[in-house]
Amino acid sequence: MSEKRIRVLVAKAGLDGHDRGAKVIAQALRDAGMEVIYTGLRQTPEQIVEAAIQEDVQVVGLSSLSGAHMQLFPPVVQLLREQGAVDVLVIGGGVIPMEDIPYLKEAGLSEIFTPGTSTEDIAKYIKDRV
Amino acid sequence: MFDYNVVKTLKIQKTEWDKMVRSRSDRFPQRKTEFKTDSNLPVEALYTPAEISGLSFDELGFPGEYPFTRGVQPTMYRGRLWTMRQYAGFGTAEETNERFKYLLEQGQTGLSVAFDLPTQIGYDSDHPLARGEVGKVGVVIDSLMDMELLFAGIPLDKVSTSMTINSPAAVILAMYIALAEKQGVAPEKLNGTIQNDILKEYVARGTYIFPPQPSMRLITDIFAYCAEKMPNWNTISISGYHIREAGSTAVQEIAFTLADGIAYVDAAVKVGLDVDEFAPRLSFFFNAHLNFFEEVAKFRAARRLWAKIMKERFGAKDPKSWMLRFHTQTAGSSLTAQQPDVNIMRVAFQALSAVLGGTQSLHTNSRDEALALPSQSSVLLALRTQQVIGYEIGVTDTVDPLGGSYYLEALTDSIEMGAADYIAKIDELGGAVAAIENGFMQREIQQSAYTYQRQIESAERIVIGVNKFLLDAEMPRDLLKVNPAVADSQVEKLKILQNSRDQRQVADALRSLRTVAQTSQNIMPALIGAVKAYATLGEICDILREVFGEYRQQVLL
Numbered sequence: 001m002s003e004k005r006i007r008v009l010v011a012k013a014g015l016d017g018h019d020r021g022a023k024v025i026a027q028a029l030r031d032a033g034m035e036v037i038y039t040g041l042r043q044t045p046e047q048i049v050e051a052a053i054q055e056d057v058q059v060v061g062l063s064s065l066s067g068a069h070m071q072l073f074p075p076v077v078q079l080l081r082e083q084g085a086v087d088v089l090v091i092g093g094g095v096i097p098m099e100d101i102p103y104l105k106e107a108g109l110s111e112i113f114t115p116g117t118s119t120e121d122i123a124k125y126i127k128d129r130v
Numbered sequence: 131m132f133d134y135n136v137v138k139t140l141k142i143q144k145t146e147w148d149k150m151v152r153s154r155s156d157r158f159p160q161r162k163t164e165f166k167t168d169s170n171l172p173v174e175a176l177y178t179p180a181e182i183s184g185l186s187f188d189e190l191g192f193p194g195e196y197p198f199t200r201g202v203q204p205t206m207y208r209g210r211l212w213t214m215r216q217y218a219g220f221g222t223a224e225e226t227n228e229r230f231k232y233l234l235e236q237g238q239t240g241l242s243v244a245f246d247l248p249t250q251i252g253y254d255s256d257h258p259l260a261r262g263e264v265g266k267v268g269v270v271i272d273s274l275m276d277m278e279l280l281f282a283g284i285p286l287d288k289v290s291t292s293m294t295i296n297s298p299a300a301v302i303l304a305m306y307i308a309l310a311e312k313q314g315v316a317p318e319k320l321n322g323t324i325q326n327d328i329l330k331e332y333v334a335r336g337t338y339i340f341p342p343q344p345s346m347r348l349i350t351d352i353f354a355y356c357a358e359k360m361p362n363w364n365t366i367s368i369s370g371y372h373i374r375e376a377g378s379t380a381v382q383e384i385a386f387t388l389a390d391g392i393a394y395v396d397a398a399v400k401v402g403l404d405v406d407e408f409a410p411r412l413s414f415f416f417n418a419h420l421n422f423f424e425e426v427a428k429f430r431a432a433r434r435l436w437a438k439i440m441k442e443r444f445g446a447k448d449p450k451s452w453m454l455r456f457h458t459q460t461a462g463s464s465l466t467a468q469q470p471d472v473n474i475m476r477v478a479f480q481a482l483s484a485v486l487g488g489t490q491s492l493h494t495n496s497r498d499e500a501l502a503l504p505s506q507s508s509v510l511l512a513l514r515t516q517q518v519i520g521y522e523i524g525v526t527d528t529v530d531p532l533g534g535s536y537y538l539e540a541l542t543d544s545i546e547m548g549a550a551d552y553i554a555k556i557d558e559l560g561g562a563v564a565a566i567e568n569g570f571m572q573r574e575i576q577q578s579a580y581t582y583q584r585q586i587e588s589a590e591r592i593v594i595g596v597n598k599f600l601l602d603a604e605m606p607r608d609l610l611k612v613n614p615a616v617a618d619s620q621v622e623k624l625k626i627l628q629n630s631r632d633q634r635q636v637a638d639a640l641r642s643l644r645t646v647a648q649t650s651q652n653i654m655p656a657l658i659g660a661v662k663a664y665a666t667l668g669e670i671c672d673i674l675r676e677v678f679g680e681y682r683q684q685v686l687l
Contacts, residue, residue, distance in 0.1 A: 014247070014261070014262055014263055015247035015248065015250075015251055015259060015260075015263050015337075016247065016263075016267075016336070017247075017331075017334075017335050017336020017337055018336075018375075019336065019376075020375070020376050020377050020463070020579050023576055023579065023580075023687060024377075024579055024580055024583045026687055027576075027580050027687065028580075028583070036687075038685060038687045039685070040683050040685035041336050041683055042259070042336075042683075044258075044259065044261075066247055066263060066266050066267045067262075067263075067266040067267065067502070067503070067612065068261075068262030068263045068266060069262075070262070070614075071261055071262025072261070072262050095500065095501065095502065097501055097502055097609055114467055115466065115467040115500045116466055116467055116468055116593075116595075116596045118586075118587045119583065119587065120587060
């Protein structure tokens with residue numbers, strides 16, 4: 001082991017069942033050399049944070065395509081910070097209107113990737129920051 | 131179908147022609163070294179009778195006759211156009227009721243209800259897991275009271291209603307029956323469909339509640355109940371749509387859907403139902419994706435393969451049991467957030483493929499669906515797209531107008547064969563339920579989805595606006611926003627209902643539901659009793675969760 005691999009938690013927040021994007025990104029990040037843990041469906045913000053801390057990840061990738069991102073993404077950042085995980089990079093993706101992005105960034109998400117983003121760009125984004 | 135000697139000569143001539151084309155390839159190179167469909171089927175430069183020389187006319191048949199390759203009705207759209215049915219639902223029952231009435235005024239011919247996720251997973255709006263999801267991807271239904279508001283002013287004997295509900299399908303159907311009774315409409319007069327397809331929820335869509343076994347029991351209870359009381363009701367819509375949206379190929383879509391269909395028929399036969407009693411009410415739901423001819427061929431292949439399965443494998447005797455009737459929706463996953471007006475064109479071609487494939491009903495997606503739920507003007511444009519196909523361009527004037535195209539017939543054959551191979555493999559694994567439990571279908575789909583994404587990123591697959599013909603600046607749009615106060619007002623409404631109903635009646639109804647759930651008696655009457663007492667969807671599903679247990683997804687990656 002020359003360098004420690006980046007650890008990423010890919011999480012499906014809320015009741016949304018659209019996991020194609022989350023799984024494709026998980027697989028792409030794995031192919032890009034990262035260690036990826038995928039939560040599966042129906043995770044509450046509390047469960048996501050618990051998994052992130054338990055798995056000691058540097059990055060949490062949140063996915064929602066059901067329109068619940070405004071209610072479900074910010075609490076993940078907040079709970080992570082409350083539990084002292086201040087360095088964990090939180091990013092999000094899904095069907096997210098442009099106008100919601102400023103609010104999410106203000107809430108502590110470092111980037112929101114909308115439909116059409118290439119997985120390479122996401123991998124590069126993570127590598128540049130972790 | 132063709133004269134043996136003619137084909138023999140043609141094969142020699144075709145070989146010569148291929149040689150000639152290759153010899154000129156230095157001067158006239160082709161755009162790609164290999165041409166393939168989305169299912170990876172090779173596409174040749176030219177099709178002639180030589181490529182379909184093995185096809186007999188029996189494999190095509192006449193429309194309305196076995197094996198239904200050319201369509202399920204003798205006259206198809208010369209008799210009546212398909213049902214134009216836009217999937218709709220958001221916010222409260224009152225808001226969705228307005229959208230329904232608008233669509234009916236605009237010439238839509240059937241309703242299609244989208245429910246929000248808490249409803250689809252059997253939680254009331256005040257459940258902690260409903261946080262952020264109430265009224266978002268569909269309308270919220272907590273109780274019969276919401277159903278009354280949803281269909282206010284819509285006579286249920288005059289409209290056909292499709293409801294995208296799976297795990298709690300029996301509960302929502304019970305509400306629909308109870309609502310009809312209040313309107314004075316008998317169950318046998320009701321027309322419509324419940325999706326009721328749990329297997330694809332485990333594979334691709336995710337709104338499961340109970341484990342496979344009790345879920346299959348709920349489904350066969352519905353089959354039995356409707357066979358007796360609701361002759362015009364489609365008891366299930368066996369869905370490839372979501373399998374395709376999750377990333378499968380066209381061949382996998384057909385294969386996994388029909389394999390799921392086989393599992394439902396098996397389950398119903400096993401509990402003692404006669405196949406011809408329930409099979410005529412089975413219906414299907416497919417995706418219309420981008421690869422135009424492959425999609426048309428897919429619909430035709432699905433019809434032929436299902437007819438053979440029902441006749442040969444299950445020994446069904448009623449021709450109605452052999453017919454694969456289906457709804458189609460255009461491919462949501464093919465829409466782009468970039469240059470969203472381009473989606474209008476994608477949808478039009480996809481819708482045309484569904485019509486040329488002989489669909490019974492159709493939903494056309496709206497241009498803004500990669501961004502949000504569709505706005506009213508976008509939905510109208512999507513509906514108008516169907517109306518242009520139906521009324522202006524003449525494709526509805528003859529049955530199966532592409533039938534006999536050498537390319538299309540060759541593709542229809544290849545898709546049927548590819549799907550039959552998959553079904554044989556699933557049989558070997560012990561059937562669809564086993565193939566889902568061991569993750570076979572999920573892995574196959576995931577692999578296809580990943581390949582598809584890689585092809586986009588390498589620009590081997592062109593997506594206009596994403597990896598070719600990009601615009602520097604995107605136009606802002608007016609998107610539909612679900613009113614964030616919906617959740618609060620709905621929770622308030624739920625509280626009022628729970629405080630004003632006859633509590634004893636609710637408790638009694640839930641108690642008898644529990645008793646019935648523990649036996650093998652048909653569950654429908656007890657569910658109808660519970661919804662009539664205004665027990666909520668969440669209360670009813672909680673009882674069933676206690677008796678049946680909950681499904682735990684196995685996370686595969």
